[in-house]
Structure formats: structure tokens, C-alpha cells
Amino acid sequence: MANSYTDQRNEGSALAAIPRSYKIWVLSLMGSAAALVALGLWLAGRVVDQPVQPWTGAAFMVAMGLAAIVGASKTSSA
Amino acid sequence: MILVILPLGKEPRQVLDWIVRVFMYTVGTTIGATALALVLALIGRGLHMLLPGIGFQWAVGALGIASLVFALKELNIIRLWTPQIGWQVPKSWMKRSRLLGQTAYGVVLGAGIFTFIPFASFFVVLAWEAAAGAVSIPAAMAIGAVYGLVRGIPAVLGGLSLLRGQYPLPISNWLIAHLGWWHAVNGLALLFVGSFLLGSFVF
Numbered sequence: 521m522a523n524s525y526t527d528q529r530n531e532g533s534a535l536a537a538i539p540r541s542y543k544i545w546v547l548s549l550m551g552s553a554a555a556l557v558a559l560g561l562w563l564a565g566r567v568v569d570q571p572v573q574p575w576t577g578a579a580f581m582v583a584m585g586l587a588a589i590v591g592a593s594k595t596s597s598a
Numbered sequence: 599m600i601l602v603i604l605p606l607g608k609e610p611r612q613v614l615d616w617i618v619r620v621f622m623y624t625v626g627t628t629i630g631a632t633a634l635a636l637v638l639a640l641i642g643r644g645l646h647m648l649l650p651g652i653g654f655q656w657a658v659g660a661l662g663i664a665s666l667v668f669a670l671k672e673l674n675i676i677r678l679w680t681p682q683i684g685w686q687v688p689k690s691w692m693k694r695s696r697l698l699g700q701t702a703y704g705v706v707l708g709a710g711i712f713t714f715i716p717f718a719s720f721f722v723v724l725a726w727e728a729a730a731g732a733v734s735i736p737a738a739m740a741i742g743a744v745y746g747l748v749r750g751i752p753a754v755l756g757g758l759s760l761l762r763g764q765y766p767l768p769i770s771n772w773l774i775a776h777l778g779w780w781h782a783v784n785g786l787a788l789l790f791v792g793s794f795l796l797g798s799f800v801f
Contacts, residue, residue: 549673549782553789560793579658582738582794583726584788587741590719591631591748593780594710596773 613761619700620757624750626704628743634709635742638724639731646732655799656696657729662795665788668718672785682715708746716777719784722791 563578600661646652677694682689687706692699710720731738752773 530732552786553673556786556790557793560790560795561797563794563797579794579798580730580741582696582791583723583730583741584744585727586719586787586791587723587745588748589783590717591745592752593717594715594720595749595752595785596777596780 603768608708616757619697620703620753622697622703623641623753624747624797626701627708627749627750628704628746630705630708631710631730631742631746631749632708632739633742634711634724635727635731635738635745636735639729639735639738642728642730642738643735647729652730654729657732658795659799661722661725661729661798662792662797665722665795669785669788669792671718672781672782678718680715680721683712684714685712694789704750708749710745710749714739717781717784719788722788732751 563582667676670676671680687703691702711724715721723741726728727738727741730741
């Protein structure tokens with residue numbers, strides 16, 4: 521019991537020791553991730569009334585956007 | 599790569615020479631990526647002819663799941679092995695002709711599969727090209743062309759910054775130093791793409 525209490529206290533102090541900027545970064549990332557998942561699902565529900573065809577409409581634009589992001593990112597490593 | 603294609607001086611002749619080389623490099627990246635997209639599109643079309651019973655919705659669903667898994671890898675939540683060659687373009691290609699050498703650089707780097715692949719989202723783009731190409735080869739090639747064109751643009755920006763008196767090495771270093779950010783951006787993009795594709799599959 522005492523060990524459990526000590527562990528919990530250590531865990532609490534460890535969380536408190538995390539820099540504020542890092543917490544903001546993690547929360548921003550999680551928030552952005554949740555928002556993008558919601559946006560993707562909303563877009564899928566709005567524009568498609570059947571399984572999306574990867575060569576048409578919104579799916580094509582999403583693919584082009586992903587290609588642009590990947591191209592820009594991969595350049596940073598070349 | 600940005601530093602390889604810099605203008606060698608500010609004389610009109612040298613600037614013109616650089617413009618031609620950077621244009622050819624960007625043409626090369628676009629051609630390389632588009633050619634690979636064409637190959638993948640033909641493979642996708644071949645698979646569709648061989649397996650007509652498997653509808654596109656299943657390819658979309660598989661692509662959606664793959665996107666979400668790769669997103670976890672990009673966000674450093676899981677470890678996942680991905681195939682890559684890791685070859686580096688030899689400098690000897692530049693010996694005979696800088697113009698031809700840099701165009702060849704562009705073609706190889708634009709294709710993307712012959713060198714390091716640090717971003718898992720690249721595989722999703724390749725898979726999407728194959729899936730799209732099964733029905734529309736021009737659509738698959740357009741996706742490849744966008745990727746290749748964007749790969750060439752930083753060389754143009756690097757050269758332009760030099761012409762304006764700003765040496766681009768700090769920019770290049772900054773890009774490399776922020777690799778973690780690019781992975782985060784890729785991870786978020788994959789979350790969006792994965793949820794979009796899976797949502798399309800389910801709804």
C-alpha cells in the first residue's frame with residue numbers, strides 16, 4: 521500500500537516535471553489529430569454516398585494534397 | 599540537393615545557366631515521379647483485370663487502414679519496418695555534364711523509391727496511385743506529377759534565395775533540424791486521409 525502511494529506520488533511529480541511547452545505540443549498534436557479525423561469522417565459522409573472511388577472528386581483532391589505534403593517533406597531529407 | 603543546384607555566380611550567363619539546370623532538374627523530378635505512377639497504375643490495372651471480383655471499396659478500406667497504421671508510425675507511437683533501398687545518387691553523374699547529371703538526379707529523386715524513404719506516407723501515395731490507376735491512368739499520373747513537382751520546387755527556392763544574397767545553407771539545415779515536425783505533419787495528414795477513406799468505406 522505504501523509503495524502504491526509512493527508510486528502515485530512519484531507519477532504525479534513526474535507529470536509536473538514535464539515542461540509546459542511539451543504539454544502544449546502534445547495537447548496541440550492530439551487536438552489536431554482529433555480534428556483531422558473528424559474532418560475526414562465528415563467529408564467522407566458529405567461527399568460520398570457510396571464507397572469512394574479513388575480517382576474522382578474529393579478523393580482525388582485529397583490524394584493530390586497528400587502527394588504535395590509527402591513531396592515537400594521528402595525534400596527535407598534529400 | 600538544394601546546394602547542388604545552386605547558381606555558380608551572379609553574372610547573367612551563369613544565372614541563365616542555372617535557370618536551365620534547375621528547370622531541367624524540376625522536369626526530371628516530375629518525369630521520374632510520373633513514370634513511376636504510370637508503372638504503378640498499370641500494375642493496378644493488371645491486378646484489377648486479374649481479380650475483377652474484388653471491388654474498389656475493398657482497396658479503399660485497405661488503404662484507409664494502412665494510412666492509420668502509418669500515421670501511428672509517423673507520430674512515433676509504433677515501430678514499423680518499411681522497405682527501402684537507401685541508395686545515394688553518385689556525384690560522378692555530374693562529371694560529364696552538369697545539365698544531364700542534374701536532370702538524371704531529378705529523375706531518380708523524383709521517382710523516390712531508389713533513395714531513402716524516411717516518411718511512411720510515401721507508401722500510401724504509391725498505393726493510391728496503383729488503386730487510382732486501375733480505372734484512370736491519367737489520374738494516377740497526375741498524383742505522381744504533383745509529388746515530383748513539389749520535390750523540385752525547393753531547389754528553385756534555394757537558388758532564388760542565393761540570388762537575393764541569402765545563402766541557403768541555414769534554410770537547408772533548418773529543414774533537416776525539423777524532421778520531427780515533418781513527421782508530425784505527415785502523421786496528421788495520414789490521420790485525415792485514413793479517416794476519410796475508412797469513412798467512405800463504412801458510410
